[in-house]
Amino acid sequence: MRRKASLILLALAVFCTALSPLVRWYAFPRLAKIPANQYQDMVLEAKNATLLDYGTMKAKTVPKVTVVQTLRGNVEASRKIEKTAGKDVVVWDGLSYVQGPDGKMVSRIPERYIFDAHTQEPVHATGEMVDGDPVTRAGIEFKWPFLTEKRDYEYFDAQARTTAPIHYKGTQDFRGVRVYYFEQTVPWTKVPFPKAMPVKGVTPRSLAKTGTTRWYTTVRKFWVEPVTGAPVYGEEIHKEELRGGTLLGGRDKVTAFAGHVKMREDYISSTVSLVKSKRTVVLLMTSYLPWGLLLLGLLLLALSLWLEARGRRPAGPAPTEAAAPEPVSA
Numbered sequence: 042m043r044r045k046a047s048l049i050l051l052a053l054a055v056f057c058t059a060l061s062p063l064v065r066w067y068a069f070p071r072l073a074k075i076p077a078n079q080y081q082d083m084v085l086e087a088k089n090a091t092l093l094d095y096g097t098m099k100a101k102t103v104p105k106v107t108v109v110q111t112l113r114g115n116v117e118a119s120r121k122i123e124k125t126a127g128k129d130v131v132v133w134d135g136l137s138y139v140q141g142p143d144g145k146m147v148s149r150i151p152e153r154y155i156f157d158a159h160t161q162e163p164v165h166a167t168g169e170m171v172d173g174d175p176v177t178r179a180g181i182e183f184k185w186p187f188l189t190e191k192r193d194y195e196y197f198d199a200q201a202r203t204t205a206p207i208h209y210k211g212t213q214d215f216r217g218v219r220v221y222y223f224e225q226t227v228p229w230t231k232v233p234f235p236k237a238m239p240v241k242g243v244t245p246r247s248l249a250k251t252g253t254t255r256w257y258t259t260v261r262k263f264w265v266e267p268v269t270g271a272p273v274y275g276e277e278i279h280k281e282e283l284r285g286g287t288l289l290g291g292r293d294k295v296t297a298f299a300g301h302v303k304m305r306e307d308y309i310s311s312t313v314s315l316v317k318s319k320r321t322v323v324l325l326m327t328s329y330l331p332w333g334l335l336l337l338g339l340l341l342l343a344l345s346l347w348l349e350a351r352g353r354r355p356a357g358p359a360p361t362e363a364a365a366p367e368p369v370s371a
Contacts, residue, residue, distance in 0.1 A: 047352065050345035058338035065331040073187050073323055074158035075131045077119040082111040083308050087279070087300025092141055095240045098289065100296040106147065108302055109138045112154075112183065122155060122166045129158035132168075133183070137199075139298075147298070149237040152199055154182055161186050161270065163197075171199045172236055179204040185263075185270035187323060189221055200257050201230045213264065215273055216313050220264040229258045253286030255297065268320045268327070273313050277302040 085108040092103045118132040135152040150172045155164045163169075163178040170176055180195030196207035207225035214220070234245040234255050260278040265271065281297040289295055304312075 047345045047348040050341050050348065054338045054341035054345060056338075057334045057341065061331045061334040061338065064334065065327060069326040070159055073326060074129055075156075075161070075184070076114065077116045077129075077131050077158070078114045079131070079133075080111075080113050082109065083312075084109050084305045085275075085277075085302045086305055087302045090300030091296050091298065092147065093283070093295060093297040095238075095243070098295065100299075103142045105142050106298065106300055106302075107140050109136075109140070111136045111138075115153075118155075118168065122164065126164055126166070128164070130164050130166075131156055131158045135183075145239065146237070147239050148235040150199070150235050154178070156182075159187070171202060172233070174202070174233070176202050184272070185223075185265050185267075187268070187270050188327065189265055189267040189270045191221060194223070196225055196261075198225075198227055198261075200232045200259075201227060202232075203230075207261065207263070215264045216309075218266055218273055218313060218317065220273060221267050223263045223265060225261040227257070227259050227261065229256050231255070232257045248288065251286040251288040253288040254284050256282045256284055256294075266316045266320060268323045269316055271312075271316045271319065273316050274304055274309055276304070 087106045087108070088104065090103055090106040091100050092106055093100050112133045112135045115132040115134050119130050122130045122132065133152075133154045133156075135154060137148075137150045137152070139147040139149070141147050152171045153168050155166050155169050156162060157164055161181050161184055163180070163182075165177055169178065178197045180197045182197040182199070185194065191209050191212070193206045193208045195204050197204050205225060205227065207223045210222045210224050212219065213222050232255055234248050236245060238244065238248075258280050262276040263272045264274040266273050278301050280299045282294045283289060283297050284294040
């Protein structure tokens with residue numbers, strides 16, 4: 042029985058030890074993916090911001106500017122692209138909607154972001170765009186890869202339609218979550234006017250005729266949970282200017298928007314809670330299960346060898362029967 046139990050334990054030890062790397066290097070890349078139908082929204086605010094009044098073409102301080110960002114998974118578009126891409130693809134139809142303190146639109150910029158469901162690397166396909174303009178992205182946007190590293194990444198800027206490094210600046214604690222802090226500075230760059238303008242009848246084409254151009258700079262900050270690659274918090278120190286042309290009435294430039302944009306408190310709390318729950322799932326496949334299976338395999342192997350040794354131990358000499366006493370003759 043000991044020999045049979047030893048062989049069973051040995052088989053289980055081999056199984057667990059072999060399963061350990063398979064979970065980490067085979068199952069994890071195939072199971073850890075962004076869902077194709079994911080929907081998320083986020084509200085950011087810039088308090089005491091500077092905003093251009095297009096009626097008077099003068100900048101003024103307003104109590105608050107609100108930025109609403111939505112990302113909606115387009116399952117149908119994902120399936121079409123997957124047929125030729127040969128990989129799991131996610132298509133996010135995004136919208137960045139900026140509104141003033143009166144609730145009126147300041148700008149509205151749609152976006153389609155197509156990327157690999159596991160690595161978050163861009164996938165180039167028909168429909169990839171920002172504000173209706175076709176783009177070919179390089180680098181990440183919105184989300185970092187699973188198991189984010191302590192290094193710089195290439196990050197796509199939707200305003201400038203360009204890619205530049207976003208720098209790893211250190212590890213911090215954010216509300217009980219260990220995060221990597223990244224920062225990117227986009228220098229003053231000439232950027233297109235949004236196709237949806239706050240003044241009826243004003244279009245990028247009509248603005249181009251005036252000779253006025255739009256310029257933008259920002260300091261972009263993200264606090265990223267490294268296991269999931271999800272930002273738990275973000276800020277931008279954002280500035281926009283209109284420069285030159287007849288629209289400004291002889292002025293060289295005027296501030297179109299300037300403010301410190303931050304995530305709203307209720308969205309911070311919900312994001313941190315969501316990331317904590319997703320972090321456990323990723324750790325299960327990258328750490329808990331692989332290491333647990335490996336340790337279990339070693340334990341079963343040790344137990345198997347111990348039983349085998351017990352089964353091979355030689356038996357002691359058999360006891361001898363005492364000889365019957367012979368009768369004594371007189």
